[in-house]
Amino acid sequence: QRFDIGFRQPNRTLNHPGPNEGRCAERSALAVEIHIHVVIEVFTCFELSPPSCVAVMMPYSATLILACVAAAFLARAIFIALHSPLNRIPGPWIAKFSNIRLKLAVISGRRIHYIDALHKKYGPFVRISPDEIAVNDSKAIKQIHGIGSGFEKSSWYDTMVAMERPTLFTMTDGKSHAARRKLLARGFSKSNIRQNWEGVMRQKVVLAVDKIRDEAARNGGMVDVLKWWTFMASDVSSHLILGEDFHTLERGEVNDYMRILTKALRGAGIGAELPLLRSIGQRLPFQFTQKLWNTNEFLDDYAKVAVRNMQQSGQSKNVFANISAEAEKGDIGTLDLRDVELEASALFVAGTDTTAVSLSYVIYAVLARPDLRRRLEAEVAELPDNFQDADLEKLPLLHAVIEETLRLYGAAPGMLPRVVPAGGFDMGDYYIPQGTTVTTHAYSIHRDPAIFPDPLEFKPSRFLPESEDKLSDAAKAVYMPFGAGSRTCLGLHIAYGELRLATAEFFRRCPGSRLAESTTEDVMEFENFFLIAPRGHKCEVVIDSKTFWA
Structure with missing residues (x-):
């Protein structure tokens, strides 16, 4: 078996050199070829003819093959970790080698919380796997999700929704998506x-x-x-x-x-x-x-x-x-x-x-x-x-x-993975090579205090046009409870x-209602399996008995 591993970084113009550009270019030109010569080595060591060698090797062949394949994949992972052009982007050390920590967060329903914690620790650009970057920067989000940006949906969508044909949700080709959406738009x-x-x-x-x-x-x-x-x-x-x-x-x-x-x-x-x-x-x-x-x-x-x-x-x-x-x-x-x-x-x-x-x-x-309830009931x-x-x-x-x-409790605040187009892209202080997955999360950008002041407070006044708290243009640009672009x-x-x-x-027919004692913050905390849901899978309230005969 032979495993060819290499990074080919597109040529950068002299106007946009990245740090350590020379060394990255040299590393990118490398191609490591790992050849498995187990059978040949055994022939030489035991001085056996091929038929005799097969007889000697038979009990061990499966183990040897598995060991060699594992070694090859390990070598590949180490090579990528040491030479990846994404190494400049901060993140947990394990993300250089594997996405296992990210996977654990996903299957436990905590992906958005895990990613948000990483942004708080490392900043707006975080490496979360060997080939994926989480992005929480307003300018970069507009670049990624802007109409005609060239950032197409990643293959993750096909993996999630296993259908025989692409649908509007899973289409990765922008032109096909535009044609299908135009067909459906009038009905919706x-x-x-x-x-x-x-x-x-x-x-x-x-x-x-x-x-x-x-x-x-x-x-x-x-x-x-x-x-x-x-x-x-x-x-x-x-x-x-x-x-x-x-x-x-x-x-x-x-x-x-x-x-x-x-x-x-x-x-x-x-x-x-x-x-x-x-x-x-x-x-x-x-x-x-x-x-x-x-x-x-x-x-x-x-x-x-x-x-x-x-x-x-x-x-x-x-x-x-x-x-x-x-x-x-x-x-x-x-x-x-x-x-x-x-x-x-x-x-x-x-x-x-x-x-x-x-x-x-x-x-x-x-x-x-x-107080908010009474105002809404009156309206x-x-x-x-x-x-x-x-x-x-x-x-x-x-x-x-x-x-x-x-903004705070949108049902789909999780990942929107996109693929960096040919030629790569500059985001913030980093150059992101083509083919890299860049993922945005509404959960994190909607909680960025630089864009939404006091982000954890529930303040409807943000969306009142005459309010001092009304959203800035920057906030409006990254408000995306239903996706973006x-x-x-x-x-x-x-x-x-x-x-x-x-x-x-x-609120017209159930005035005076209140939360039940069972409806605590812990019960209403998110679990996140792509969509969100209350952890307790319920939202119990108490209706004022006076309304039953209204």
Whole structure:
């Protein structure tokens, strides 16, 4: 076997020399070739003919081969660690050799906390693995996520979502992504959502608050709002994306699809970081590992519902109803039935837990501040009974509360990995070679005190235009609860609509509510498996009994 290892650093112009540029260039020109000559050495040592040698070696061949392969990989890791052009970037020493520490943080649900701690210790640029840099610098973030920047999504997305074709979420090619997004954009525009789907969303929101009040009345005022927001969000997504209502609000429990999807999402997050573990788990006969990593066929059956309903009209139609027909008219790409199935599956996932978690943190943040609760209740109390989302969009405090919740408690504050384009890039004081993965985290940039003063304080006034605390232009540029640049979440208008409608409905019909004693900071602390969720998997509140008969 032969392992060729080398770094080839693109030529730098004389205007942009890096420190130790000469030595880096010499090292980059090196190619280490490791040759395994075990059989030849044995021939020489024992003076054996090849057949005799094979007989002598047979009991030891597997061990020797494994040992040699291990030695070769170890030599490769050491070479990279000693000669990598990323060595100037600070970070934990183990990151030069391995990403094992990062993987441990991922599988324990602590990635965003681990990365944030590294930024606090080492600064805005931190090496977190042999070929990955975490970036928490406002200028660099704009460079990475700017439209047309050339920083494409990394292969991590393909690893996380194992589908036979790329979807809008996993596409790494910018041109393909732009064509697909253009196809889907009209169906997910604010005007289309309001015209065709606001009535459905409002109906689900009202039913969710009905159920919250009913359960509270039966339970001494206590109710878990996370549970009911999850039912609501899944029913909205199933209706809009699949064209088929799951009716989880009416039943008060999730269906098989949601139960299996929850496990599969956790499995996807772990499998993306530990693909070998996923590969082994897929072959194990245990129900737990099967639910984590062998559910594609089951989930796919539900996605096919989207295609069937897309071709219908009336109650069963969905947001994809006119997309395929429009795709055939122009030159913006095509979308066949299989594409619709895969996009529907991905978009359903994106629109369920994210909305439910964000809504729960809105309730948590407001109820933890009685004065803010009273002000918000007063604002939404002035709405007419037949209020619409357009009315809610004009309420300054409601808007500010939602945006500040998304800053501190956005459901997807984790990694957005991108690949440095050809020619490399200068970021801060460092040159980052092409092919390096650079990863940004909304969790960290939203907590940078240089950009968001008093970052850990929940201050809706940041988003009030006349406030002294209003966001600076620099803060607005890196505020990214729904992603950044051309990759911003396609379904954000659905998400904002649900957040506004549900928040207004709750505080109009459940005034005087408070947090239950069980809803502590520890219970509401994040766990992070790509998306976030409260560690306690609940958000219990107490509804004032006077509202039960209102």
